[in-house]
Amino acid sequence: MATVETLGAALKRAAAEHGGSEAVMDLPSGWRLTYAELDQAAAQLARGLMALGLEPGERLGLWAPNQPEWIITLFAAAKAGLVLTSVDTSFGAAELAYQLKQSRCRALVLTPGIKGAEYLQALAGLCPQAAQPAPEGLHCPEFPELKWAILIGQDAPPGVLTWSRLLELAQQVEPAALAQREAAVRPGQAATLLYTSGTTGRPKGVLSPHRGLVVTSTACGNNQRLSPQDRLVVSVPLCHMFGCICVTLSAVLKAATLVIPSRLPEPAAILRAVVAEGCTALYGPPTSFIALMDEPSYQQAGGGLRTGIMAGAQVPLEVMRKVVQEMGVNNLIGGYGQTEASSWISLSSPEDSLERRAVTVGRPVPGAQVMIVDPGSGQELPLGQVGEICVRGHVMLGYFDMPAETAAALDPQGWLHTGDLGSLDAEGYISISGRLKEAIRKGGKIVFPAEVEQVLFSHPKINNAQVFGVPHDVLGEEVACWIKLEKGQKADLAEIMEFLRRKLPANHLPAHLKFVEAFPMTPLGKIQKFKMREAFIAERQGRSAS
Structure with missing residues (x-):
């Protein structure tokens, strides 16, 4: 297969070669789509968007949980030459306002909400004009670029189009016009505008080209040995790159089936889907796999599971070993990626040993050069030697409308400075030490949280452990740790410290230990260590005040 396809061309090829194969199975609604039907649905929606006057390169917003319309919209945007910008399902009105304005979004596709109609209410608060008929499009003073809102549903406000009405408008655009538009889309053009979390500043919109997304997703499918016989459970949010690119695009490139278990990822629903639909691949960060294994029925879900990817955070060896041995996911692999790198930078392989799949993040994907500086x-x-990981190849086009931030991340030679610390070995495998900003600088020495976490995960009573730095007046920083015990287990801090003393150098030992029931996490399941640090500081200030 040529590696210069666009997303739209990839779906069209899958439909031509495997038109009768199942592409999407949505358990909440029972809706099933073959690849021919998915391609037809995406083409019809693309024609509807063209009928609204959307031009190539303009941004199309999408605010919805995991459902077939999400996937249809992703490929419709690609066919029409639009740039899809997904809005996080956890966002409220303030975050939506920032993204609509910063991206200069031209149209927004949205569901009423997840809990009720909260998405529509947020839009109404930002753009009251949506409550009035708008035959020529919206006129929102705060968002002058926003012309259209499209509701996935029927009960739309007067100024908002319904999904079904948009499909009717598609009749105004001839299929030949869409074919001409598709043919003009180039692999080097932007396909997505996905926003970073913005934990240390303003969220940044990452412009990713079709080429980079397709090349990295092809490597992803190859390393999992995916085929049309595979059924991938959509166990991560589609609004993040892990869901919409790493899982969805990889499936389409291999004509595999996508199984949607629930609107938001839920461990019990994921396990039910695996059993009911005979899923063969499972995805998520380590915390998601831990949550799955906390479910009483997790061992019954093994059966046909054979592959998948555990990534998005440091992978503890003990967690991967448990997933492989107890759930039977023998070909589970690991990987390392960033939105700025068009998803994957490196991936391991089923042929790698279990330890290598956990301790390293594999080798660079084809077309990616990695350098440690x-x-x-x-x-x-x-x-x-440990240093900052830099990658060159299929990286982002830049941060949208943020030239200074782009220049800080991409140097003149095209190297993306990831902000992650790691090392390369003689065989080309990458080992991750943690985020540059999360390395603990203690008394002139550097402590990498992952080194302490790997030891903690080997303790039989520990379910999860997260290590982070906290301020210290003399040393600069000190090591702190939050620990969650396995269900039914009891331990005290003295027992944990004695265990660590036998396995770690003295300067790696935590000065602060705390047992917790949960960790602050993003919707994708990534641990937010900055919030743990903030909580520690707040607690210490509270003690000082009292």
Whole structure:
């Protein structure tokens, strides 16, 4: 297969070669779509968007949970040459306002909400004009670029189009006009505008080209050995790159089936889907797999599971071992990626040993060059030394309308500075030490949280452990740790510290330990260590005040 396809061309090829194969199965609604039907639905929606006057390169917003219309819209935007910008399902009005304005969004496709009609209410608060008929489109003073809102549903306000009405408008655009539009889309053009979390500043919109998304997703499918016989459970949010690209696009490129278990990822629903639909692949960060294994029925869900990817955070060896041995996911692999790198930078392989699949994040995907540099000098470091990971190849086009931030991340030679710390070995495998900003600088020495976490995960009573740095007046920073115990287990801090003393150097030992029931997490399941640090500081200030 040529690696220069666009997303739209990839779906069209899958429909031509595997038109009768099932593409999407949505358990909540019972809706099933073959690849021919998915391609037809995406083409019809693309024609509807063209009928609204949307031009190539304009941004199309999408605010919806996991459902077939999400996937249809992704490929419709690609066919029409639009740039899809997904809105996080957890967002409220303020976050929506920022993204609509910063992206200069031309149209927004949305569901009423998840809990009720909260998405529509947020839109109404930002653009009251949506409550009035708008035959020529919306006129929102705060969002002058926003012309159309389209509701996935029927009970739309007067100024909002319904999904069904948009499909009717598609009749105004000839299929030949869409074919001409599709043919003009180039692999180097932007396909998505996905926003970073913005934990240290303003969220940044990452412009990713078709080429990079297709090449990295092809590698993803290849390393999992995906085929049309595979059934991938959509166990991560589609609004994030892990869901819409790493899972969805990889499935389409291999004509595999996507099984949607629920509108938002829920462990029990995921396990039911695996059993009911004979799913063969499962995805998520380590915390998601831990949550699955906390369900009483998790061992019954093994059966046909054979592959998938555990990524998005440091992978503890003990967690991967448990998934492989107890759930039977023998070909589970790991990987390392960033939105700025068009998803995957590196992936492991089923042929790698279990330990290598957990301790490393594999080798660079085809077309990606990786270099480890000294964060201070920028000089390349020898093999085995820890430094900042830089990647060149299928990286982002830049941050949308943020030239200064783009220049800080992409150097003149095209290297993306990831902000992650790691090392390369002689065989090309990458090991991750953590985020540059999360490395603990204690008394002139650096402690990598992952080194302490790997030891903690080997304790039989520990379910999850997260290590982070906290301020110290003399040392600069000190090591702190939150621990969640396995269900039914009891332990005290002295027992944990004695365990750590036997396995870690003295300067790696935590000065602060705390047992918790849960960790602050993003909707994708990534641990938010900055919130743990903030909580520690707030607690300490509270003690000082009392």
